Amino acid sequence: MTRVNRLTALAAASLVVGAGLAGCSSDDKKDAKAGGPIAVTATDKECKVAKTELASGTHTFAIQNSGSKVTEFYVYATGDRVIGEVENIAPGLKRELIVELAAGSYEAACKPGMIGSGVRSTLKVTGENKPLTDDAALAAATASYQKYVQSQTGALITKTGEFVDAVKAGDAEKAKALFPIARTYWERIEPVAEIFGDLDPAIDGREDALEPGQEFTGFHKLEKDLWDTKDISKSGPVADKLLADVKLIVAKANSEVLSPVQLANGAKELLDEVATGKITGEEDRYSHTDLWDFAANLEGSKAAIAALRPVLEKKDAALVKTLDEQFAAAEAALNKHRDGDGWKFHDKLSKDDLKTLSDAINALAEPISKVAAVVVKK
Template sequence: MRPVRLTVATAAAVVAALTAVTGCSEKSDASGDGTIKVAASDSSCEVSAKEFPAGKVAFEVENKGSKVTELYILFPDDRIVAERENIGPGTKATITAELKAGDYEIACKPGMKGDGIRQSVKATGSGAAVKRSPEADAAVAAYRKYVQEQADETIPKAQVFADAVKAGDVEAAKKAYAPSRIGWERTEPVAESFGDIDPKVDVREDGLEAGQDPEKDWTGWHKLEKSLFEGNKIDDNDKKLAETLMADLAVWRKKVGEAEITPTSMANGAKELLDEVATGKVTGEEERYSHTDLVDFKANVEGAEKAYELLKPVTSKTDPALTAELDKQFAALNNLLEKYRPNKAAYEFVSYDKVGEAERKELSDGVNALAEPLSKLAAAVAK
């Protein structure tokens, strides 16, 4: 779960490539190759074209400010079409997106806080469906089935956790906590695409919006994690929160079948999962009370690898060298994670507070080695 997000956050499903950028005037055209350029600073968000043809759209963004920023492409109701996080000062990022004809907003988010600095844009034309290969269509169908299965499997595991909380059984709740999150972590980019479900279910305390009260407005897994692992207790409010968690997860499960999924959204979602690992799991921030970060880490990697494996029949034709590199780096990172899995027959990993700085650096290097080629997956899929 990312630490901060747009007020009506949702994420994922169509999406894109970010890279370099310069400023632009309101009426200016896209670059000669059709790329839309975005110039982000601490106080502005300028786009090179306010209108562009619907279909596969490339966005190039450069952070010219002094703060880390994020870029969002939003539907009019604030659902996220595409996003890229953690774009550092002076750096560039890349996304490639499939956009239907219609109105959108582009939001730059300096400091990764608030609603962002926004520009209204329009994708024009018939909005005809992008032509896809049979392999790409098969990948989308299989991935849709996968995310539904993960949601279906999460509910009974989360119910075990919620029942333990409601029974006041601290030790049983602790044991059930990490397993209850695996399916969510594998498919988080899709999970984030439904209104405010993700902030209700998976937000950390430091991810609350300005003005939200941690005692009144903080809900979901991590609020319960703090009570269990830091407070070592369960109170009446926690028992109510367990019921709320199950209600929110039921909404998520129901909506999974409605998610907009494209080959490029699958590819960008895989990269988002690696970003989740880099910014939350490797640092130990995600599971700061339970120290079950490596369970989330493994689930994120599995979700990213599933999307990639389903897209491999496409990328093996469009970019065989990239496919070979991704095979290599996924295998390397999985092998590295196995070092922290004492019982290979169980989905259990060592407590992350027992992992030293040198080992964390090794894990971080493994994530970075995979993240670089994975950032090219969407472009390979869109060829």
């Protein structure tokens, strides 16, 4: 579900403005002109962005959902590469997104109902601005996280290959055992693994989230074959495609360097993944292996914060202390559901168990939501 925040150097492109994108209130225009958050008013049919011509640098979008449907907000680079996103904005709620934008053409998009390509408008970014990575500590943070990604991607290929081999051999029990293990490495590195257009849904898309004309493939198609239809005799081509797609995304991910803001946003988005997919059991609905994904998202979020830690300690030591405490609390809540080397199945947890886990993630998400603003603070 989540297509976590990405960094990209962009060439200028001519982008089409989606229907219903225009206009904003005078107050919104005043705030945007003053350098405050750029107001975005999302309805079921419109996505009104207060300011669409920006100077290069960091910007905050304040998205208000004034519609009746849950919505998402994205900032896209050329080729629908996601620079930043906020998902699951319920009606009546307001969420903020901080992004770092180099000069070039972008699109802002709201997705009412969280489906489709969204209602879009062009964002034109001009001027020269020093990137955050001109700061040595922030550059070191991105380099540290890139090493983490590279440490995970090798295992992702290896374990996905073993899973694919088991599927093709017709060994359903072995494939079931390997499924959550292979996905662990995917879930840890989503802030970079989900950068690339159609590869994310091809690898990790769920059947009910497919766009019109999109084929159901990847991990969750094989999950359905293994646990629901209980027939993998014809799953070989899907398995081969999964491994090929994983190898392709790994090659791309290992050459991608996230911006410091994207590290901060990615840490938060991984927790949103837990709150909206793992806690509810929607993600691994056939296998019920959601807690493996939960643990991996938590580990990935912690890795992103660890990369930023030297910067955060200098700028807001109290926030670091709170993050340490809340990570420890979330890990303790999750560890109560250990089962050998793995985890209990989601359908074996009680409503009280799930509420306790949800409360722990929400308590951690609150301080993590402050990290991006600290990162960009001078």
